[in-house]
């Protein structure tokens with residue numbers, strides 16, 4: 001046995017095994033696969049339902065809507081230490097299969113119900129020494145980390161407002177556009193708000209069902225958290241939310257055929273740029289703290305965020321992360337992740353700290 005082999009044999013499974021990236025050739029998955037391959041050469045297995053395409057990339061066919069098939073794929077691969085989900089599975093079944101095998105999980109999903117049901121498997125994950133990190137990406141993800149900073153800066157927020165601006169010129173993945181269109185049909189529970197975003201000026205953003213606002217209310221114990229969305233193109237933002245304001249249109253877009261049509265149309269419209277911005281404002285009495293973050297290509301930055309989180313779970317030199325299911329903002333070791341992305345053009349801006357304005 002060579003020195004490297006004996007080191008591998010002694011290393012825990014999580015250090016030595018391979019990483020399966022489900023959705024690994026999609027918009028987010030491509031960035032995950034590329035970054036992880038740089039850090040762990042030969043240990044990254046991209047997967048998707050198109051077996052031929054996956055194999056061309058050195059990967060395998062994998063379908064997260066087929067639990068039996070997913071189990072068989074893990075058995076055949078034999079040495080998977082972590083699964084990165086870059087596609088939303090229908091339920092928490094895939095997470096459960098990973099946990100029972102002691103496989104770590106990183107999930108970029110933005111679906112509140114799914115994240116809640118994976119959270120219910122905390123004890124299963126803990127019993128098998130598996131760690132799952134949820135709320136990974138830009139929103140949820142970096143928004144959670146900024147919210148936590150602003151929350152701590154005011155000594156515990158009573159209210160947090162999150163704002164997300166997406167570039168309408170970016171080629172967002174089909175799955176992400178589908179998610180956004182579906183979000184337009186959800187009931188609205190808060191008002192639009194005007195916020196300044198670095199590089200984009202004062203913008204009106206509209207309440208949108210991002211999962212971060214629901215999970216942060218619990219993880220930070222803040223009574224009121226609202227996430228709002230706008231696009232860099234003002235006319236497109238107005239058109240998008242006019243659809244939702246008109247009851248007849250809102251009803252119409254709830255129909256699956258209309259959602260497919262809208263998804264196809266939005267995927268073709270590239271009116272603005274590829275820059276994105278997020279901002280977290282925390283309020284407590286007179287105290288107000290706000291942090292913002294800017295970058296380009298949210299799919300790439302979501303993928304890079306997922307890759308950094310995966311590295312934190314499996315790299316031998318990383319600080320140990322406790323087993324169980326966690327949202328990104330619950331792990332202090334990931335608090336500086338926004339700064340770790342500086343080499344990829346991500347900038348953190350402190351907007352305001354002091355009495356409320």
Ligand SMILES: NC(=O)c1ccc[n+]([C@@H]2O[C@H](COP(=O)([O-])OP(=O)(O)OC[C@H]3O[C@@H](n4cnc5c(N)ncnc54)[C@H](OP(=O)(O)O)[C@@H]3O)[C@@H](O)[C@H]2O)c1
Nearest residue numbers: 023026027028048049063064087137138139173174175176
């Ligand atoms: N947290 C965040 O900030 C954030 C940001 C952006 C996106 N997202 C989430 O990330 C996910 C991916 O978005 P995306 O923009 O990368 O979409 P995308 O470009 O459409 O990629 C999805 C990938 O998943 C594969 N796929 C679809 N169904 C599958 C299944 N049942 N089993 C295995 N693979 C499957 C697709 O390939 P095949 O069709 O060939 O299988 C494709 O490669 C979405 O759930 C989105 O909501 C999160």
